[in-house]
Amino acid sequence: MSKGTIKKVAGPLVIASGMRDANMFDVVRVSDERLIGEIIEIHGDEASIQVYEETSGLGPGEPVESMDVPLSVELGPGLLTSIYDGIQRPLDDIMKETGSNNLKRGVEVPSLKRDKKWQFVPTVKAGDSVEAGDIIGTVQETLIIEHKIMVPYGVKGTVKEIKSGEFTVEETVAVIETENGEKELTMMQKWPVRRGRPYQTKLPPVKPLITGQRVVDAFFPIAKGGVAAVPGPFGSGKTVIQHQLAKWAEADIVVYIGCGERGNEMTDVLNEFPELKDPKTGHSLMQRTVLIANTSDMPVAAREASIYTGITIAEYFRDMGYSVALMADSTSRWAEALREMSGRLEEMPGEEGYPAYLGSRLAQFYERAGHVICLGRDGREGALSAIGAVSPPGGDISEPVSQATLRIVKVFWGLDSALAYKRHFPAINWLTSYSLYVDNLGKWFDENVSDEWMSCRQGLMSLLQEEAELEEIVKMVGMDALSPIDRLKMEAARSIREDFLHQNSFHEIDTYTPLQKQFRMMKLVLAFYEQSKKALEGGASIQNLIKMPVREQIGRFKYTKAEDVEKEYQAVLDELAKEVADAAGKGAF
Template identity: 80%
Template sequence: MSRGTIKKVAGPLVIAKGMRDANMYDVVRVSSQRLIGEIIEMHEDEASIQVYEETSGLRPGEPVESMEVPLSVELGPGLITSIYDGIQRPLDDIMKVAGSNNLKRGVEVPALKRDKKWNFVPAAKVGEQLEGGDVLGTVQETIVVTQKIMVPPNMKGTLKEIKSGEFTVDETVAVLSTADGDKELTLMQHWPVRRGRPYKKKLPPAKPLVTGQRVIDTMFPIAKGGVAAVPGPFGSGKTVIQHQLAKWAEADIVVYIGCGERGNEMTDVLNEFPELKDPKTGQSLMERTVLIANTSDMPVAAREASIYTGITIAEYFRDMGYSVALMADSTSRWAEALREMSGRLEEMPGEEGYPAYLGSRLAQFYERAGHVICSGKDGREGALTAIGAVSPPGGDISEPVSQATLRIVKVFWGLDANLAYKRHFPAINWLTSYSLYLDSVGGWFDENVANDWMKLRQRMMTLLQEEAELEEIVKMVGMDALSPGDRLKMEAARSIREDFLHQNSFHEIDTYTSLEKQHNMMRLVLAFYDAGLDVLKQGADINDIVKLPVREQIGRYKYTKEDQLAAEYEKVTHQLAAETAELLGKEGL
């Protein structure tokens, strides 16, 4: 092992000399307290180390030892329901060892419990030719998740021996005969966090990730394996949206990374997630969730590592053929950690002090998402969808982190503080948001839900955009200056905003809307507009059209139970036809 001594300490940055034999990104142990760190820069025999623990009290001359392995995570049974810090240290186990709520320095606790036994059911047979990604067997990790134990990537050979029964994660369950000799395989793998896990092929994004949130599914859908950004100022509802996506999105596994968020917000997440009921299984949402908690008061270097730790765990479950949703909250705090470390390294600053490589680091993170054919002979498909919250200072999305993120992601859900103050949730602004997946997933909606889905969506977006233009006129000269046709447009757009886009996440029915219900709601809102145009042409009064009682029924359709959708839809359409016919009769037209 390469050993050196501390030359200089600058906050989380430690310069060590005598490290000529060490490599970039090696994990090191610093001082006799054995603080964990990672080499991020080399100059001759001097190594710059970012330390993932508090460095107060360190002195020049103390020992530094390279472990000669990159920063890695342990992947195996025991990940689900766990709560880790940014470098995969289990917070509950550390609390038991340390005996307090505060992290103690130098505590070494394995990420996966070494004393817990798991029931391993073999799937492969002795004599089989296996390659990286092939399934050796399964472990029932929770009621909801069955973990596939796979041959590690970059390994292939003949299965010489396989066992069944109860094992700890570090006990041998199989022996693989390879060109380099026999390799003993356990339930656990190690994988470096800064390197993406391999797969056979990346597939184009063609299926939407259905979330049950109308403004997302209908207006700005995200593809399975896609990437999205949720920028918004304080109080605009970023965390609630991420909770809703974690609960309702069509994902088998959720990985939630609290990266540099306030401690009290992270506490809310840690308290709420176990209490959230998974609508698909009736179990706690934690039964298919991994939480990574790295609050803003934890060492800044560990914050930088946290999103890599999270996405490596997500890739591991993707390799099993699961659909994984990863929430990173928030990448702005992660970028601030990059900026701090860059400043301490005395690198040339880029825009607003962020390092010049900010964009490429963000791209490296988001590019690890995707819909892929996994490694292994069975050709299973897995998807990893990444949704990153961005917290621009003062809500100004022209700042570097937001702009660098927008150049990479294909979905932008722009949260608007004004909408939030008006109690319009989700506060996603329909005029500034966009989804570049519309062309690729639009065909799926037309084929699998209704053949007029995209046409209806486009009509609604057009009405909302025309409403925004008419608003300017109304502000200057008042509503009475508008023609009856434009008044009707304004009313139809108001129905879209209040009845369709507004969704109550705390209402037991409205919290989730199926695609069939979303389609019916679009048809009802536009049916009112079309019927209104029709009777307007025949001479009906705009004020009578606006006051039709059926409008309330259209607005209340979102509270209809799933088993009553068709009957209620028929009832409202008949009521609309009857009321417009009565209107024409009353007017004598």
């Protein structure tokens, strides 16, 4: 172990001398209080250390000790339902041990409980050959998730002994005979957070991550294994969207990282998630969730680690063959931590004071998402989808973090404060948002929902774009100056906005919309437009068409229960045809 002494303290940055034998990214213990830190720069025998705890009271001459291992996370049974801080310290256990609501300095508590026993069920037998990624046994971690115990990376050989029964995460459950001798395996692995976990092959993004949120699934879908950014100003609903996706997205596991968020917001998440019922199983959503809470009042350097801690845990569950959704809220606060550390290291600042490597660090994070064939001989597939919120100051997305993120991600859900003020939620702006997965996913939607899905989507998008152009005319000369067909376009677009895109996350039916129902909703709005257009050409009055009572039924269709969708859809279509015929019969006046 390399031992040195503190030479300088500058906030979370500590410079230590006598560290010639240490390596980059080694974990170190600083001072007699054994504060945890990580080496981020080395000059000769001087090491710059970012300390993940409060450094007040430290002074020159105090000891520094390198642990000769990189910052790593513990991976094994017990991760789910846990609440960790940015460096995987279990907040519940720390509170029980210290009796304090605030994190005390120098506390050392293992990330996974050492005394809890888990029921290990072997899936291999003595004499079987195994390699990295192969599953040797399972543990029922929660009521809904089976934890698969895998052979660690770099281990290959023959099973000499495999056990069955109850064990802690540190007890040996298997012995593997390798070329270099016997290797004892426990249910726990360690993995350095800054290194992506390996896989066999990355697959193209051709399956959507179904979320049940209409503006996302129909207009701006994200692929399984895709990456999305949610930039938006204060109060536009970033956190609510991430809650909705965590609850409803077709993911087996959710990893939620609260990175530098306000303490009260994080408290809401911690209180709400255990109470939220998982719609698929009826159990608590926490049964398939890992929470990483790193609030804005915690030491700033720990924010930098929290993102990597979260994605490493997510990759571990991906390697088991699960679909994982990672929510990072928000990457702007993480970038601010990078900026602070860069400033203290006296590096040359880039744009707006952010370090020059901001873009590459963001890319390293987002590129760890993907739909992959995992290690192991069974060829199982796993997916890790990353959704990062961005909080640009004043909602200005021309700032560096938003721009660097947009260069990497393929889905942009731009939140609009104007829509939020109008109480239109989700406040995703349909004119500025985009998804580059649409062409790849279109085939899946056409094959699995309806071959008209993409044409319906295009029809709705065209009406919304035409509405935006007509809005300019209306502002100048008023609605009465528009031709009847343009008035109809405006009405159809209003129906898309209010009846289709507006979704109530607190309504028990409207909070989630299956794809078939979304398709029926799109068809109804387009049917109103197409049939009214024909009636207009036949001499019908635009006033009569706008005032048709059936429009109320189209608007209320989103509250229809899933089992009644087909019957109600047909009833509304029949009523629409009848009322349009009536309006056409009355003619113009």
